[in-house]
Amino acid sequence: MNKHVCFILLLLLVGIAAQVAHSQSYTNYFTGDTTDVQTQTQPVTVLMGGALESDPAMAWFLQHTGGGDIVVLRTSGADGYNNYLFSELGVPVNSVQTIVCNDAAAAYNPYVIQQVRNAEGLWFAGGNQWSYLSFWNNTPLDTAFNYLINEKRIPIGGLSAGMAIQGSIIYTGQNGSVVSPAALLNPYNAQVTLLKDDFLHNPWLQNVVTDTHYDNPDRRGRHVAFLARIAQDYGITAYGIACNEYTAVCIDPNGLATVFGEYPAYEDYAYFLQVNCAQPNMPETCQPNQPLTWNRNQQAVAAYKVAGTPAGANTFDLSNWNTGIGGTWQHWYVNNGIFTDLPNVEPLPCLGVNTPDIAQPDAVMQVYPNPVANTAVITLPHSTITGAQGVLSLYALNGQEKMRLQPTQNTVQLHLNHLPAGIYLLQFTNQHQHFTARLIKE
Numbered sequence: 476m477n478k479h480v481c482f483i484l485l486l487l488l489v490g491i492a493a494q495v496a497h498s499q500s501y502t503n504y505f506t507g508d509t510t511d512v513q514t515q516t517q518p519v520t521v522l523m524g525g526a527l528e529s530d531p532a533m534a535w536f537l538q539h540t541g542g543g544d545i546v547v548l549r550t551s552g553a554d555g556y557n558n559y560l561f562s563e564l565g566v567p568v569n570s571v572q573t574i575v576c577n578d579a580a581a582a583y584n585p586y587v588i589q590q591v592r593n594a595e596g597l598w599f600a601g602g603n604q605w606s607y608l609s610f611w612n613n614t615p616l617d618t619a620f621n622y623l624i625n626e627k628r629i630p631i632g633g634l635s636a637g638m639a640i641q642g643s644i645i646y647t648g649q650n651g652s653v654v655s656p657a658a659l660l661n662p663y664n665a666q667v668t669l670l671k672d673d674f675l676h677n678p679w680l681q682n683v684v685t686d687t688h689y690d691n692p693d694r695r696g697r698h699v700a701f702l703a704r705i706a707q708d709y710g711i712t713a714y715g716i717a718c719n720e721y722t723a724v725c726i727d728p729n730g731l732a733t734v735f736g737e738y739p740a741y742e743d744y745a746y747f748l749q750v751n752c753a754q755p756n757m758p759e760t761c762q763p764n765q766p767l768t769w770n771r772n773q774q775a776v777a778a779y780k781v782a783g784t785p786a787g788a789n790t791f792d793l794s795n796w797n798t799g800i801g802g803t804w805q806h807w808y809v810n811n812g813i814f815t816d817l818p819n820v821e822p823l824p825c826l827g828v829n830t831p832d833i834a835q836p837d838a839v840m841q842v843y844p845n846p847v848a849n850t851a852v853i854t855l856p857h858s859t860i861t862g863a864q865g866v867l868s869l870y871a872l873n874g875q876e877k878m879r880l881q882p883t884q885n886t887v888q889l890h891l892n893h894l895p896a897g898i899y900l901l902q903f904t905n906q907h908q909h910f911t912a913r914l915i916k917e
Contacts, residue, residue, distance in 0.1 A: 500580035501587055504554035506561045507544075507570030514541030514569075516595050518624070520677060520726040521632030522641060524718030524745075525601060525688045528634060530564060531785055532723035532735040536596065537566035539630045543595025547573040550606040556598065568596070582614035591619045596630045599637030605648045607640050612674050613898055618845060618913055621676050626841070631677065635687050642683040644713060645670045646701055655696030659812040662700045662707075663763035669704060672911060679730050679793050682831040683714045689746065690719040696814040699776055699807055702750060703769050707761040714796065714831060715748030722783040730793035734801075736783025743783040747791050747799075748776055748807075752825040766812030773815070776807040777823050797826045840903055846915035853887040855903060855910070865905030869914065871897070891916050 517539040521532055537545070537560065545568055547556045554573045561571040574587055581587050591597065597620070599607065611617050623629050633641060639648070646669060653666035669684070684705065686698045698715050705713040718724060722736040722743040736743025750756055751774050758769040769775040781789045781802030789801025806817040841854040853867065867887060869878040877894060880887070882903075896916050903910045 500576070500578050500584055502553075502575040502577060504557055504573040504575075505570065506554075506557040506572070507568065509570065511593050512543055512569045512595075514543035514595050516541050516543065516627070516629040518628035518728050519630045519632075520641065520679060521630070522638040522685060522716060522718060522724040522726075523632070523634040523687075524638065524720045524722045525635035526691075526720035528559070529721065529723040529735045529783070531787060532725050533560070534564045534566050535725050535733075535735075535787070536598070536630050536632050537564060537568055540568060540596035542567050542569060543629075544569050544593060545571045545596040545598065546591055546594040547571065547598045547600055548576065548591070549573065549600035549602055550576050550610055551602050552600060556600065560598075573600075576610050579610045579614075582611050582616035588615050588619050591616060592622060592627075594623065594629060597623055597632075599633030599640065601633075601635030601637060603648065604636040604639040604645070607636060608645070608647055608649075608670065608674065612670075613913060615846065615915055617674065618915060620674075622845075624675065624677055631675075638685055638687050638718065641675060641677060642680045642685045642716070643672050643674075643676065644682065644684040644701075644705060645674060646684060646686065653697055655693055655700075655814065656812075658697035658700035658767075659809055659814060660766050661764055662704050662761050662767045667697075667700060667704060669701065669708075671705075671709060679726050680716075682711060683716055686715065686717040688720050689717045689722075689744075690742065695746075695778075695807065695816070696809070698748065699769065699809060699814065700767055702748065702776060703758045703761045703767055703809075706750060706757055712750050712752075712756075712831075714750075715746070717746040717748070719744050719783075725787065726793060732791045732793055733787040734781050734783040734789050734791070735785065735787045738782035738784050744780055745783060745791075747779040747781070747793075747796070749796055749826065751775055751777060751823060753823065767809045768811055769809045771808065773808045773817060774806045774823065775809065777826060778805045778807055778816075779803075780805055780818075796831075797822070840901065840910035840912050842901065842912050842914055845913075846917045847891060848917050849890065849892050851889045851891060851914060853882075853889060853901065855882060855885045855887070865903055867901070867903045870900045870902065889914075 519539045521536045557571045649668040650666045684701050702713050724745050725733045734745045760768040779799050779802050792798040804822045806820050843852050899914045901912045
């Protein structure tokens with residue numbers, strides 16, 4: 476063949492390869508054994524404040540994977556976690572795979588979904604939480620996340636943006652990152668964007684909104700503004716977990732949160748926030764374009780501040796939101812947009828009385844198979860049937876109700892042959908409980 480023709484063909488092949496690479500919805504980095512293994516895992520959660528990983532907390536995370544396959548998800552960056560998790564922490568694992576989702580299409584890619592579902596440990600890297608939500612929310616990948624949390628029950632964790640998306644209520648950062656003074660002067664600032672019950676469903680983080688980089692800058696004020704908005708908009712009692720930049724919170728299967736950091740060498744703290752349980756406890760003023768006032772006798776929010784140590788000596792119990800070791804209670808309040816903290820106070824006598832409803836794995840609505848071709852089996856907690864009768868509804872994403880029935884037993888079959896392929900929302904409601912789940916029709 477003429478060498479000029481060969482050269483032209485080579486250029487064409489290079490161009491095609493570059494185009495294919497450019498159009499790939501994800502980039503994959505793999506370290507270790509490609510053979511999929513199944514190990515004994517424990518359902519733990521790790522939350523990290525943002526600047527740098529805590530080695531003891533990351534080792535704790537890996538220990539609960541049973542030495543299985545670790546998947547790291549991100550929307551930017553590269554393979555910085557691979558060697559760190561695979562060999563530098565001294566905890567043997569079968570593999571570490573970083574998947575960089577280049578666009579929203581990755582959340583529908585069969586390879587990406589399968590690799591996530593096969594994982595024994597899932598880690599969300601730092602980045603931009605709005606990218607994570609806009610790429611992954613209400614997708615098959617989102618369904619895979621909740622399968623790992625509530626069915627396969629593996630370790631889940633994240634740093635910075637990866638921590639920000641963990642609670643059932645999420646500060647999305649959709650319009651940029653709001654600073655505390657702006658949020659306090661107008662809790663309905665366009666940058667105060669919240670998403671409720673529409674992404675991850677971690678039982679220990681029900682009604683919890685997290686915040687990160689807590690000490691740089693001071694984010695306590697905006698976190699209180701988030702809680703005020705939740706109280707005002709949803710009429711519920713919300714909770715908060717926050718970490719300074721080099722601090723990690725590790726939640727075990729029983730809800731005991733251990734705090735890691737480098738205190739006393741550094742000011743590494745975690746914070747556990749709850750709205751004052753004494754009534755009335757709603758904000759006095761939480762309106763658009765007005766400064767927040769949430770005083771309630773200078774006790775609007777109770778905060779347990781606990782130092783993180785290398786050995787994880789200090790803890791807080793999320794099963795009662797009352798019992799802690801190594802920390803001190805504070806009262807936080809806001810007058811006319813000005814945040815104030817009162818350190819070293821006595822805990823409120825009613826703390827822990829109105830704790831979040833912890834949805835144990837046998838107390839959630841299960842959907843199988845999901846995705847489904849024709850018939851889905853819905854399993855409801857026994858308490859939903861033994862209690863008040865409820866309604867099970869199936870909605871399209873545009874809000875149109877497609878099916879409605881009143882279950883008389885805990886297992887329900889939904890025949891979906893008549894519905895087009897797509898993503899649907901299942902809701903079960905009675906006077907005591909409310910469950911939601913996504914259903915994907917193939």
